Amino acid sequence: MTRPPLIPVVVLLLSVGACTTMPPVDVPRDPATVCVADDASWAIGRAATAEVVERARVDSHSNDVRVIEPGQAVTMDFRADRLNIDVNERGAISGLRCG
Numbered sequence: 001m002t003r004p005p006l007i008p009v010v011v012l013l014l015s016v017g018a019c020t021t022m023p024p025v026d027v028p029r030d031p032a033t034v035c036v037a038d039d040a041s042w043a044i045g046r047a048a049t050a051e052v053v054e055r056a057r058v059d060s061h062s063n064d065v066r067v068i069e070p071g072q073a074v075t076m077d078f079r080a081d082r083l084n085i086d087v088n089e090r091g092a093i094s095g096l097r098c099g
Helices: 006-018 037-043 050-059
Strands: 064-068 082-087 093-098
Touching (some): 037 050, 037 082, 050 064
Antiparallel strands (some): 082 093
């Protein structure tokens, strides 16, 4: 009785295992820091000045903040430690969300 060659079987099994993908892990840089947009809701309707944006970042417990203007392209990656500030055409804050 002949045995099948072992090397091709091992190579096949290793190549199949290499094709699987791991789901992305969404872990904030600092686990104690997770954005809470509601804590900065006072900023809605105000001008998105540097001072207002920074205070909203601090109040929302975020590590990072980005101001998004109408029609501006942004990445769709989710970060639990980032505050997104949407502004209208006049530069007033129209919405806050984490991610």
